[in-house]
Amino acid sequence: MKLVAVTAxxxxxxxxxxxxxxxxxxxxxFGHEIKVETQGAMGIENKLTENDIxxxxxxxxxxxxxxxxxxxxxxxxxxxxxxxxxxxxxxGIFSKxxx
Amino acid sequence: MTSGKDNSMxxxxxxxxxxxxxxxxxxxxxxxxxxxxxxxxLTNLRNGxxxxxxxxxxxxxxxVRKGDRCSVLxxxxxxxxxxxxxxxxxxxxxxGCDVPLAPLDGSTQSDTLPRxxxxxxxxxxxxxxxxRGIGQGKVVVLSRIALPRDVxxxxxxxxxxxxxxxxxxxEAVRERIGEKIKTCITPxxxxxxxxxxxxxxxxxxxxxxxxxxxxxxxxxxxVIRAAEFFIDLLGHSENEYxxxxxxxxxxxxxxxxxxxxxxxxxxxxxxxxxxxxxAETIGPxxxxxxxxRWLNALILEQSATTSHAAILARSLGIPTxxxxxxxxxxxxxxxxxxxxxxxxxxxxELSTAVRRFYEREREIFKRRKLAxxxxxxxxxxxxxxxxxxxxxxxxxEEINAAFENEADGIGLFRTEMIFLGRQEPPxxxxxxxIYAQAVRSANGKPVIIRTFDIGGDKKVPYLSLPKEDNxxxxxxxxxxxxxHRELLDSQIRAILRASxxxxxxxxxxxxxxxxxxxxxxxAVSRAGQNLSDREIPFLSDIKVGIMxxxxxxxxxxxxxxxxxxxxxxGTNDLSQYFFAADRTNPGIASSFSVxxxxxxxFLRYVVDQIRSAGKWVGMCGEMAADPRNLPLLxxxxxxxxxxxxxxxxxxxxxxxxxxxxxxxxxLSRALACGAAxxxxxxxxxxxxxQPAPLLSEDLVLLESTSRTKEEVIQExxxxxxxxxxxxxxxxxxxxxxxxxxxxxxxxxxxFAIPHCKTDAVTANSICxxxxxxxxxWDSIQGERVRMVVLLAMRSSDGxxxxxxxxxxxxxxxxxxxxxxxxxxxxxxxxxxSYLNRQLGSAASLVSVNTSSFGERN
Numbered sequence: 001m002k003l004v005a006v007t008a009x010x011x012x013x014x015x016x017x018x019x020x021x022x023x024x025x026x027x028x029x030f031g032h033e034i035k036v037e038t039q040g041a042m043g044i045e046n047k048l049t050e051n052d053i054x055x056x057x058x059x060x061x062x063x064x065x066x067x068x069x070x071x072x073x074x075x076x077x078x079x080x081x082x083x084x085x086x087x088x089x090x091x092g093i094f095s096k097x098x099x
Numbered sequence: 100m101t102s103g104k105d106n107s108m109x110x111x112x113x114x115x116x117x118x119x120x121x122x123x124x125x126x127x128x129x130x131x132x133x134x135x136x137x138x139x140x141l142t143n144l145r146n147g148x149x150x151x152x153x154x155x156x157x158x159x160x161x162x163v164r165k166g167d168r169c170s171v172l173x174x175x176x177x178x179x180x181x182x183x184x185x186x187x188x189x190x191x192x193x194x195g196c197d198v199p200l201a202p203l204d205g206s207t208q209s210d211t212l213p214r215x216x217x218x219x220x221x222x223x224x225x226x227x228x229x230x231r232g233i234g235q236g237k238v239v240v241l242s243r244i245a246l247p248r249d250v251x252x253x254x255x256x257x258x259x260x261x262x263x264x265x266x267x268x269x270e271a272v273r274e275r276i277g278e279k280i281k282t283c284i285t286p287x288x289x290x291x292x293x294x295x296x297x298x299x300x301x302x303x304x305x306x307x308x309x310x311x312x313x314x315x316x317x318x319x320x321x322v323i324r325a326a327e328f329f330i331d332l333l334g335h336s337e338n339e340y341x342x343x344x345x346x347x348x349x350x351x352x353x354x355x356x357x358x359x360x361x362x363x364x365x366x367x368x369x370x371x372x373x374x375x376x377x378a379e380t381i382g383p384x385x386x387x388x389x390x391x392r393w394l395n396a397l398i399l400e401q402s403a404t405t406s407h408a409a410i411l412a413r414s415l416g417i418p419t420x421x422x423x424x425x426x427x428x429x430x431x432x433x434x435x436x437x438x439x440x441x442x443x444x445x446x447x448e449l450s451t452a453v454r455r456f457y458e459r460e461r462e463i464f465k466r467r468k469l470a471x472x473x474x475x476x477x478x479x480x481x482x483x484x485x486x487x488x489x490x491x492x493x494x495x496e497e498i499n500a501a502f503e504n505e506a507d508g509i510g511l512f513r514t515e516m517i518f519l520g521r522q523e524p525p526x527x528x529x530x531x532x533i534y535a536q537a538v539r540s541a542n543g544k545p546v547i548i549r550t551f552d553i554g555g556d557k558k559v560p561y562l563s564l565p566k567e568d569n570x571x572x573x574x575x576x577x578x579x580x581x582x583h584r585e586l587l588d589s590q591i592r593a594i595l596r597a598s599x600x601x602x603x604x605x606x607x608x609x610x611x612x613x614x615x616x617x618x619x620x621x622a623v624s625r626a627g628q629n630l631s632d633r634e635i636p637f638l639s640d641i642k643v644g645i646m647x648x649x650x651x652x653x654x655x656x657x658x659x660x661x662x663x664x665x666x667x668x669g670t671n672d673l674s675q676y677f678f679a680a681d682r683t684n685p686g687i688a689s690s691f692s693v694x695x696x697x698x699x700x701f702l703r704y705v706v707d708q709i710r711s712a713g714k715w716v717g718m719c720g721e722m723a724a725d726p727r728n729l730p731l732l733x734x735x736x737x738x739x740x741x742x743x744x745x746x747x748x749x750x751x752x753x754x755x756x757x758x759x760x761x762x763x764x765x766l767s768r769a770l771a772c773g774a775a776x777x778x779x780x781x782x783x784x785x786x787x788x789q790p791a792p793l794l795s796e797d798l799v800l801l802e803s804t805s806r807t808k809e810e811v812i813q814e815x816x817x818x819x820x821x822x823x824x825x826x827x828x829x830x831x832x833x834x835x836x837x838x839x840x841x842x843x844x845x846x847x848x849x850f851a852i853p854h855c856k857t858d859a860v861t862a863n864s865i866c867x868x869x870x871x872x873x874x875x876w877d878s879i880q881g882e883r884v885r886m887v888v889l890l891a892m893r894s895s896d897g898x899x900x901x902x903x904x905x906x907x908x909x910x911x912x913x914x915x916x917x918x919x920x921x922x923x924x925x926x927x928x929x930x931x932s933y934l935n936r937q938l939g940s941a942a943s944l945v946s947v948n949t950s951s952f953g954e955r956n
Contacts, residue, residue, distance in 0.1 A: 009841075010838075010841055011838055011854060011855070011856055013854045013856060013890050013892060013902075013905050013906075013909070014844070014852050014854050014890055014905065014909040015844075015852075015909070016906075016909075017905075017906040017907075017909035017910045018846065018852075018909045018910065018912060018913055020910065021909070021910040021911075021913040021914075022913050025913065038906070040906065041856070041892070041902050041905075041906075042902045042903070042906065064841070064842075084842055087846065087847070088847075
């Protein structure tokens with residue numbers, strides 16, 4: 001499955017990046033292809049293009065704050081979880097997607 | 100200046116003092132006016148208030164603030180010489196006759212207790228910290244001795260007898276204060292007492308009391324009425340400083356009443372054990388009367404931050420809080436309390452938690468001090484010797500402030516102030532006490548005392564110096580010593596006596612030729628002989644040096660170096676003599692910068708010669724204090740820079756970040772320039788010096804024995820404080836906990852990653868702590884934590900390469916192999932070098948901007 005994701009936490013120093021790393025790793029284990037955009041203290045990195053989003057079957061928002069540019073995801077199926085969920089139980093997120 | 104009829108003369112001036120014409124400068128001004136047979140009226144042109152210039156109280160009540168324009172009208176037989184003297188005073192002496200009390204940096208004061216104390220449910224009383232430190236002891240409440248309401252029945256009085264009584268009482272009070280001045284050991288103490296002395300001799304005060312007596316009032320009652328009148332008058336001032344002078348009048352009037360009526364309730368308190376004195380307010384003389392061996396802290400209810408008592412407490416280094424409301428009701432006499440004047444509160448009950456917290460605090464202070472010494476030793480380039488940073492001082496206040504800022508010594512202790520503004524020269528005893536106090540404050544660090552630099556522009560009544568057309572090129576500094584040999588000898592004896600208390604060096608001002616120095620050296624031997632004869636101890640091989648202020652010295656340095664022990668370059672005079680440009684003349688001063696290549700070349704010539712002779716050379720002028728010049732001065736190879744107390748800390752930090760290679764190359768490029776502007780451009784193009792590295796072995800804490808999350812965070816924050824990465828531990832701790840409140844920073848896998856974004860840290864940092872025993876961290880999956888990686892980032896720095904390191908560290912923590920490595924390393928060095936390898940090039944770890952100055956060379 002092709003997936004896109006956004007991670008964002010309030011301080012944007014640590015968890016945003018940790019969650020991104022975790023999602024990338026676990027997605028691979030599930031056999032998915034994923035691109036993760038981080039919205040942290042360094043601004044938006046690894047930005048999702050229009051094309052990325054159009055091709056994705058689903059978007060994961062692992063965020064504790066408002067996603068910047070949310071309108072980009074109009075028309076895409078979005079699953080939103082607290083960022084902690086991506087660290088605590090990333091497998092759970094992907095199982096949900098498969099169902 | 101304009102002349103009027105009947106010999107009256109008038110001039111105007113702008114008040115240059117930051118705190119206005121308050122008691123101390125006003126007393127100097129009144130003292131000058133009182134020397135002459137004339138009428139002298141000061142008008143504050145801002146508010147129209149008019150004052151008798153011979154009255155300290157009058158001058159104070161005129162509420163002259165910084166920048167106020169005042170006119171002075173002088174009339175009477177001696178009006179012309181009086182005008183000349185007053186004018187000279189306001190132009191030359193006034194700007195330097197008040198050492199402003201450096202404000203305490205309030206950044207660490209808050210209205211909450213540190214977290215560890217809050218958790219232990221400790222309560223505190225808050226106030227404003229006026230003099231830093233921590234002190235504990237038993238509460239001693241000092242009751243206020245107010246002016247008595249009633250001093251006996253109103254009876255028919257004999258005016259003549261009462262007037263006599265007033266006169267005698269005033270004399271007695273003045274005599275008493277005079278005695279106290281003799282035994283006072285701090286320059287600040289003497290200055291405050293001098294101001295009280297002037298007030299006790301004030302013409303307006305005396306007139307007011309006498310007027311009351313003439314109307315049939317008894318002497319004590321007249322004193323009370325006069326006191327009330329003046330306290331009320333000053334109380335209406337818009338200036339806080341002036342309002343607080345009411346306390347000084349009250350103290351004087353109390354003493355007068357004591358003289359007139361016999362004793363008042365006992366004002367002196369007798370301390371027997373470590374104590375914390377609590378009072379509504381306190382008079383300076385009352386404070387000086389307290390036995391300081393037992394006075395560990397002072398708490399005042401009134402928030403008079405500029406009262407003389409406050410200034411004194413600061414100069415004596417007594418931890419002091421003011422504005423602690425209801426302290427006398429809330430603190431029980433005899434109870435042991437602790438005053439934290441670093442943070443600004445009193446803890447009324449010394450519970451176990453409090454004791455533990457402050458034991459830890461003591462330990463942290465000790466380690467921070469050690470770390471700072473260590474940093475000084477290892478700073479910058481290991482192949483370059485460090486530049487010491489000393490301070491210029493002329494009072495105890497400045498010395499204390501300097502050592503608070505970790506100065507390496509006193510590079511220039513000016514002594515002129517001790518000689519100015521008085522009728523008689525200071526005695527050897529008085530001077531010895533002042534110098535010894537300075538030496539003791541320096542606590543083993545070297546103190547360079549410069550003998551008096553008086554002459555030409557500085558008027559001293561007992562020296563009767565001639566009026567000169569060009570005083571800066573005239574009879575001043577070492578040149579007047581020959582004719583005032585006894586004055587010099589007594590000063591040198593006093594300096595030598597202070598050398599028994601700690602390392603002292605002696606320095607002569609304005610030396611132009613070797614002959615002068617030889618005479619000076621002979622005077623030092625003479626003084627030593629005298630002390631030996633009197634069996635008074637002193638340092639027999641005291642170092643004797645000179646200021647380099649006159650260019651002629653530069654061309655005889657080989658000869659000087661054979662006889663002189665050390666040198667200090669006074670750039671203010673040296674540059675004006677070098678360029679033949681009066682530095683007080685704004686029209687030309689700006690054209691002759693100390694950064695002019697010609698002057699830099701001259702300095703290099705001077706320093707090279709002294710260094711090749713193996714002698715010590717420092718710099719104590721304004722050039723040393725301007726941080727822009729630092730790389731140039733480091734390139735010159737100076738041993739020391741002596742700067743105002745407030746600049747010491749910043750300069751030390753900057754020196755710690757210098758690279759020798761960079762300084763040398765910058766200096767050679769500056770020397771190759773043709774004009775001052777080119778040098779300025781060259782310096783402006785340099786970025787600020789290197790910031791502290793993101794990662795340092797100091798911040799890797801292995802084998803921690805902390806038992807809770809709170810203790811871990813406290814331990815890590817303390818490490819930031821010890822290694823100078825935060826000045827405000829409480830704010831940093833709060834920032835970390837604010838983040839924890841969002842959700843726990845535990846990661847699972849025995850790791851936690853607390854972080855904060857706050858300017859309470861002075862450098863972006865990574866701190867790592869490994870626990871001996873795993874602890875609870877409200878972690879994800881409830882797992883216990885053994886490894887804590889703390890990321891601290893300055894909020895005002897914006898996005899930079901450090902953030903990149905943080906984010907890749909965060910990503911890497913998801914990698915099991917990476918975590919395993921961190922858990923097993925045995926030394927901090929292994930951890931830092933592993934992280935440096937893993938997180939990108941070492942360069943990205945040590946600099947904020949990708950263009951660090953190391954790369955620019």
